[in-house]
Amino acid sequence: MVKVIGKAILSGNEAIARGAYEAGVHFASAYPGTPSTEILESLALYKEVKAEWAPNEKVAMEVAGGAAIGGAISLCAQKHVGLNVAADPLFSLAYAGVTGALLIITADDSGMHSSQNEQDNRHFARAAKLPLLEPVNSDEALRMTKWALKISHQFDSPVILRTTTRVSHGKGVVTLSEREEIPIYPYKKNFEKYVLMPSNARKLHVVVEERLKKLKELAESSEWNVIEDGDSEIGVITSGVSYNYAKEVFPNATYLKLGFSFPFPMEKVKEFSKKVKKIIIIEEGDDFIEGYVRQLGLSNEIIGKNILPYCGEMLPEVLKEYLLNEKVEKKTINSNHILERPPVLCPGCPHIGIFDAIKKQRLSVAGDIGCYTLAALAPWNAMDTCICMGASISGLSGLMQNPMLTGNNSVAVIGDSTFIHSGITSLIDMVYNNRKGTVVILDNRITAMTGNQQNPTTGLTLQGNNTSQIDLEALVKAIGVKWVKRVNNYNLKETSDALREAREFDGVSVLITSQPCALTEEVKRAKKYPFEIDESKCIACGACLRLGCPAISKGESGKSKIDPVYCIGCGMCAQVCPPKVQAIHKIEKEA
């Protein structure tokens, strides 16, 4: 009997980590991505677990899959679009199965709080023929994770656990238990199972289909698929976080809560349909559940995505608007009194230096995923495309098929972590196909956007061990790039000159910026003296404001001022103040 050791308030991500820890997980790998990042960060705190950042999600899943074949209890975690990157091993690991256990976590971003699309990853479970679990809150996330790892071993199958943003980041009460220590299962070479040659894979496909039938039986009787009796007028079928929203709007209805939603429990729905008149299906994302329910040809009236939206979160106010015709009241505040506070680059962000040069040289920019995507907004407006991880470099190659866009007037920008994730092969494509063009690698030596995670350029692992640091110049040269230069991007002239030189080079050129992210501990520790603006000299020309540094604002007089608390002393603003004015200087240390 496992000992219960108390209650705690955990986010869904922390609860998944806790559940995995309690289930005896040995190994975990991931690439950071909102809203999934904290799963690995939380797991890394348990010394019994080996938790690692991988260069990308495909690698993470392959390492975790290898660990599971080798006998370990393992998991990998990613945001929804990360599973696209890992789709190749996903579909094949479904055939190979496991010796130990493999849990694949996908954190979908309903409402796109921090993502480029709103895909519903439940489709992956169906396509790869793997069991799918959808927790409604932290408590279920913890318990389901433990159960999923057991089922994975028992059914010799990877298991997918899907959360959405509010489950991942929302916090709730969970019950903590002790860890169950399970030794790594013995590994045996098994040619027919783990070598996916056609002759073996044909047999394995039959195994997968048989396994699905057994999993369907399990889903029909599963403790995760429950009917909660209530009023017979309305029956709600729902899964994941939508269950909570539905309970707020229809507290007295009869519910079918689907926590184990693929293979789909058809019989359970039939049983449920007899208890209620009208069925309302509430799910975030696509009509995944609804598709199956409609296949049954039930006589009940069925309401789903014919009325509810496919886009965004199924919040209580959305349900009320679409199902009860209760419109949310229009806001009563004059919009002029509500200030825009879009996410901005940080005070002293080193990306400002390079984007100032890009903006002033009026370049077309193939952008990528990271903090620097914010340079697509005012005051830089310095990005033409942002598609997916790594698409800057390859996207530039494609854009240049139009003669209007050339290596002289267009560049690609990509962060260090994104370059490692999936920019390297795009650069190889560029060199191999004899293109002319410039790639700027924004090397701030951290994975910044997701909250400063280590990566192969930083010299540290997730669990804080020292490791080798990738030499980006050597890597780029080895690919065959003939023009490589590293610049101090706090020096605006040096940066601008180097960018111009790179664009003029007849071939592929790579410019690497060298200042670290302003939020890293290294920079915070070395905080320099802030700068200030001499109001008697300032002519209110706005040159410093146009840098877009949040430490600089326009005062009542129209002249600029610098907030000494936010200023990190990078000195970029002093360089754009006109030479005849020179109103910006460093606050000297008082004696």
Next chain:
Amino acid sequence: MKTTSILFAGIGGQGIIKASSILATACLNSGFDVKQSEVHGMAQRGGSVVSFVRFGEKVYSPTVEQKTADIILSFEKSETLRWIDYLKSDGFLLINDYEIRPTSLNYTGKTYPERSTVESYLKEIEYKFVNSTEEALKLGDVRVFNTILLGVIAKKIESISIESFHKAIELSVPSKTIQMNLKAFDLGLSL
């Protein structure tokens, strides 16, 4: 018992998530079910941040709907107006008398709202302004301004005992700062 909803609003980096997690822990200490929700990611980059805490016998949704918040704690003066429509007609609003001017003022042509502009929207509402930075400086540590604010709203949350808050603070802040945070909380209670 009806579910109580509290909304924390402000700017990334003001300690909003910390304050809401202390409240959530206090709710747990007093034996309630509790849900807390915020969205992070892009938000840490100087953007506006909102965090919800809901507690009661059994809580489902982690989010707060318009016109349902029992209490709103606004850590920044102008952010009050973004969220005021979430307050119940008989709710309580606490405003930290503190301004953070966004860079958007440099290009949108808007001006930072005066206190009188903010107050013009609060005619039918029970509200209170507190200059928590000034109060925190009196205690000698400007960083505990958010714990002072938590103390002010704790008075309004009768179902959670002061002991539950004290215990939550002890569990949630670094050990060196426990005494200072307890003092700050008690100062908030007295305001």
